[in-house]
Amino acid sequence: MFKSLLHTLFGERSPSRPPLFISFIWLVYLAFPLHAVFMLPLVEMVVGLLVIALFAVMYIYSILHERGRFVLLYVQMAIIVVFTLKVDPGFMFMGFYLTPLTGIMPTRRKFIITWLSLFVFVLSVLVVYRNELTSDDLISVIPAMLIMLVMPMAIRFGRRSKELREKLDLANEQIAILSANEERARISRDLHDTLGHSLSLITLKSELTERLILKNSERAIQEVRDIQATSRAALQQVRELVSGLNTATVETEIHNALQLLAAANIESRLEGEYREGSVTPLINNILGMCLRETVTNVVRHSGASCCTIERISMHDSMLLLVTDNGRGIDDHSTDKDRREGNGLKGIRERLKLVEGKMTIEKHGSKGTRVTITVPYVNRSSMGR
Structure with a gap:
């Protein structure tokens, strides 16, 4: 008690x-x-x-x-x-x-x-x-009355301030949770894009090396060296990813994409160009990662014999077009998520950050064209 x-x-x-x-x-x-x-x-x-x-x-x-x-x-x-x-x-x-x-x-x-x-x-x-x-009474009574009237306001203000601090603390906790979730999602996308591309290249070169061991040993040795270089590059990319220093660019990823397509025996074509410095480092990084994932999908899933990468600079936006002559997309599928894996979902999520968009359509009688569009002026620059 x-x-x-x-x-x-x-x-x-x-x-x-x-x-x-x-x-x-x-x-x-x-x-x-x-x-x-x-x-x-x-x-x-x-x-x-x-x-x-x-x-x-x-x-x-x-x-x-x-x-x-x-x-x-x-x-x-x-x-x-x-x-x-x-x-x-x-x-x-x-x-x-x-x-x-x-x-x-x-x-x-x-x-x-x-x-x-x-x-x-x-x-x-x-x-x-x-x-x-009396005058002496007023000297003691009036201050007391004023205190009597001011105290409720002070108490009310103190309560309100405490409630706002608690709400602010709760909001900060929620922001921290959301930031952590977003960071996990970003790391997941980056791991998928980075390791997926590198491992695909290693797999293709390993298969090519297996076929060349008896036919062309010197070429096989060179392919093994390429595999070693690719694995080292993948390790470095993972390190950069963990430290937040991943600096993929369009030009770098175009070079890597041409290597990947050549290793997969897919004829590659590079067309167009864009103005140097026309996009911010953030957009350049996002475009590079999106290009990496798109080309990786062409190698893995399209069954194409030819792939064209085209860069177009419009007056208000930057376009990347990746076109292949593979098996194309299923016109009868109505569920977009059913035919879009984590890679394409990751591309769309990345493009949202800079108000970009991606469209996927059939090209010709068969084949697929992926168009990635990013405006030169993004949301962050407009807000300044």
Whole structure:
């Protein structure tokens, strides 16, 4: 029982009220009205003591519980008014008990109503006793009344600030979680794009080496060296990826794509050009990674014998076209996700970052054309 009481007084509390021990300290000041009540005749003294006891109970209950706080505040205000008018003007200082209750009102509407009521109470007391208050009395009464009116606002402001800080902390936690998820998704895309391309090249060169071992040993040795170089490059790319230093560019990936296509015995063609420096490093990196994934898909899935990479610089956008003469796409498929793997999904997600887009369409009687379009002016530059 005693531990439970201590926990209630000093343990965890609702964020809508101040610490209980601070609220209970105010009860000490009931000694002044009690002193005045003890000066009354016996019957009036007993009634006064009972009313003060009831006042203390209502005050404690109102601090502890939100339910009924609004009504009980007005009951306590009525008791203060009666004591002030009937017993002693000094009872007006019991209005300090109303200040924390006003400050912790659950809604803004109730706060405004109770604060205005408190203001009317203070003003009414000053008006009623204006002829009885001396200059010395005013020096002590007016500052007390001002404090009585300012304290609820300070309490309200403090509560609001704390709520905003808690919301800000929660928002920061959510941002951190979303950032971590986005970073995981980025790493997943980059690993897929980087390792997928390199491993595809290693696989193709290994198969070619196996066929050349008996026919052309010197060419086989060269292919093995290419495999070693590719594996080292893949390892370096992974290191750069982990450290966030992946700097894939369009020109670099075009060079790698031509090597990959040649290793897969796919005839490659390079057409067009784009203005040097016409795109930002971010767009250049995204275009390079998108080109890498697109060419890897051509090698893996198209069954093509020829692939054309075309660069087109428009007045407001940069285009990359990858066209093959492979088996094409399934016109009867209506579920885009069913024919788009993680690679194409990753391309679309990357392009969203710079307001780019990708279209996939049939080319001629068979074959596929992938068009990647990125505007020169992206969202980040427009926001500056």
